[in-house]
Amino acid sequence: MTAAVFYVLxxxxxxxxxxxVALKNLFHCALFLAVAMFxxxxxxxxxxxxxxxxxxxxxxxxxxxxxxxxxxxxxRNVMDxxxxxxxxxVGLSLLVAASFLLVTLFAVAQSVFQWTNQPTGPGVxxxxxxxxxxxxxxxxxxxxxxxxxxxxxxxxILLLSALVGAIVIARKDPS
Amino acid sequence: MNAVPxxxxxxxxxxxxxxxxxxxxxxxxxxxxxxxxxxxxxxVNINFLAFGKYWGSASLPGQVxxxxxxxxxxxxxxxxxxxxxxxxxxxxxxxxxEIHALRG
Numbered sequence: 244m245t246a247a248v249f250y251v252l253x254x255x256x257x258x259x260x261x262x263x264v265a266l267k268n269l270f271h272c273a274l275f276l277a278v279a280m281f282x283x284x285x286x287x288x289x290x291x292x293x294x295x296x297x298x299x300x301x302x303x304x305x306x307x308x309x310x311x312x313x314x315x316x317x318x319r320n321v322m323d324x325x326x327x328x329x330x331x332x333v334g335l336s337l338l339v340a341a342s343f344l345l346v347t348l349f350a351v352a353q354s355v356f357q358w359t360n361q362p363t364g365p366g367v368x369x370x371x372x373x374x375x376x377x378x379x380x381x382x383x384x385x386x387x388x389x390x391x392x393x394x395x396x397x398x399x400i401l402l403l404s405a406l407v408g409a410i411v412i413a414r415k416d417p418s
Numbered sequence: 419m420n421a422v423p424x425x426x427x428x429x430x431x432x433x434x435x436x437x438x439x440x441x442x443x444x445x446x447x448x449x450x451x452x453x454x455x456x457x458x459x460x461x462v463n464i465n466f467l468a469f470g471k472y473w474g475s476a477s478l479p480g481q482v483x484x485x486x487x488x489x490x491x492x493x494x495x496x497x498x499x500x501x502x503x504x505x506x507x508x509x510x511x512x513x514x515x516e517i518h519a520l521r522g
Binding site: 245246249250253256257260261263264269272273276279280283286287289290291292294295298299302303306307310311313314315317318327328329330332333335336337339340341343344347348351352354356379380383384391394398401402405406408409410412413415 | 421422424425426427428429430432433434435436437438439440441443444445446447449450452453454456457460463464467468470471472478481482484485486488489490491492493494495496497499500501502503504506507512515
């Protein structure tokens, strides 16, 4: 029963991603991008990470899509209906993307995941005990004993400098 | 919740990544290219979480990596949109095929 929900979600994600790539109107593309991100957050719920599903909705649906829509509105009237939305490499790109997809699907299908659907084993705690646990994520990011503290602080500095840099790049020249 | 085997998550991620790749390769508008990149990043996140969940005891690093990927994606989106707006001011154009002032 829950598996059926996953396949509906996956179909929703794939269809809206196709719409993002296929549609000509950029505004519709951005709206379908929001739908796809929402579906991906549902997939995150299936993978047992409620916190990241909420983060996905907040950041992608709430922030990145709005940012893209602002960008589309600020650069309006540049792509009118007469100019084609695609470059001259559609056939080659289709070949590249399709071959990548086929190779990846073949590799995944040929791989043997011994722990598939067997997350419980001798000495392995059941996934419900470790997943579904927001309380485990915070200490893992902050405590120095877990090894992620330096990367966490580093990515904080990176985000801050990227945002300051974005403001500097986008502002008008004070001439 | 374990009714879905891991390979189906991996299939979904591969399909999503290929769709994003096609969009990045073919679109002319820089904002469309950015949307394709976001699709590819989300496919990678699905892969991280799928492997993290089915790995068992080492599941937490998958979630931590997704936190980092989302953070970098947010920074990338902000910087990319700032560059697009700056380019639009300069050239009145956001077509990635025609902006080649840095070509050698």
